Amino acid sequence: MSQLTDEISRRRTFAIISHPDAGKTTLTEKLLLFGGAIHIAGAVKSNKIKKTATSDWMEIEKQRGISVATSVMGFEYDGYKINILDTPGHQDFAEDTFRTLTAVDSVIIVVDVAKGVEQQTRRLMEVCRMRNTPVIIFVNKLDREGRDPFDILDELEQELKINVRPLSWPINIGAKFKGVYNIYEHSLDLFTPDKQKITERVEIESLEDSRIDNAIGETDAAKLREDLELIDGVYPEFNVNEYLEGKVAPVFFGSALNTFGVKELLDCFVKIAPSPRPIDAEERQVKPVEDGFSGFVFKIHANMDPNHRSCIAFVKVCSGKFERNAPYRHIRSGKTLKFAAPTAFMAQRKNIVDEAFPGDIVGIPDTGNFKIGDTLTSSETLHFKGLPSFSPEMFKYIENTDPMKSKQLEKGIQQLMDEGVAQLFINQFNGRKLIGTVGQLQFEVIQYRLLHEYGAQCRWEPISLYKACWIESDNPVALENFKRRKHQFMAIDREGRDVFLADSGYVLQMAQNDFPDIKFHFVSEF
Ligand code: G4P
16 A cells, blocks of 8 residues: 555544533543543643633633644544544534534534433534534433433434434443443443543353343343344444445444543444545545645634734645645635645644645644635645535624724624634625624624724624525526515625525525525525
């Protein structure tokens, strides 16, 4: 195998997603411990700040600083190079999270056994489904009282709209939790409530082995055999290809806090999870093994220091080898750029790297050249697809309050939109600028950053809107007719595309019923 193929096949780039508090930080930390990337539990806990006083913008600023460090966590495990991409946990960061999912090859979903599937997980799963991203589910907190595991499986199927297949099975739950039967490896893992100790494994020959009865008692052993029989009857055998196609999600049970079930999850993950996959560009499909380098910017992190408007652009390497100081084409501007100080993220430290391979993320210091979605290549003209914006759910008119600073405001708005902080629409009826976000907090962030980074002052004016959706039609007459009838509710986005501003769910539904020739899109990419 060539070096490139070899490097690609050992890479696993993924994100852990969950509703806040399900245990994402804890699981991430335990994975890093196994990778030897950190040495003490608690090292990732700076993440905790994410949860405190999030309505306060000072906290946002702190979070932005911290999240640079945890944006990408790379480590080596058992010959594999693993890259975990952090997905901001708070609801208000949903847009950023959505976009991070475009840069991963698979995801692990963490679900709290007591709470089941929660709102944010549901939304993130929609993105995974759209992209057929392979998904593994970790049901966490088995050491606490929770729901019946069969009920949890049903809920996962219904709420996440994906078939599931348990690959481990719990023996009791909460105070009586004794461990899991590892269906994937046919072994019995016993639980001891201890944060540092790793799972104790009982080697068994078959499910009938009396060592199971000795380890967990006859009653629980009988129940386990019954459960497993039921599982085999109800769920088809696990098929890796179906997992890779995003059609079935294997499920593991454990307790991240007690490091229980985590190594088993990781061992299975590295074996079955995909290495970097081909990515669609508008021009053609790009395969990771191609010689020519290509990559795209999926995230831009503005620096904390307002005096130097420097950023870090996060580039996902899609094909070929990325090399420091090599000339690369920035497709949107046509410029040739060289990067003297690209950084890789190993074990939470940023280091300058000389090379990177498909699946890796490189951080490129930037002074405003990049926009989300930009492509870099060795020479070929490529535009990668798959960086959709989602129709925002909160809207405000933005008004300038300092007429002397209108240029600064204009520039600030442009740059923040390039960074993907929110979306800008121009209302065609009154010409006013409308900012749409997926979370309330972003308005505060925008106002604060406009003032501190651009010296511009703005004020928000409320508008009651339900959703902004992109519209199109194969029938130009029908489209014109719709726009005329709804002219008070039409806007354009930054690319000049038509957007319908629906002020209620009812209005939107009526419009969908009354205008069958019009297609309504809730994602910018269609
Ligand atoms: P998040 O990143 O998904 O938001 O969740 P995080 O890992 O921070 O975990 C949320 C809370 O759940 C934490 O408690 C954490 O210790 C706890 N937790 C995680 N995994 C398990 C588990 O397997 N069993 C039990 N019983 N608890 C678990 P906290 O009180 O918010 O924080 P801390 O003070 O304990 O650190």
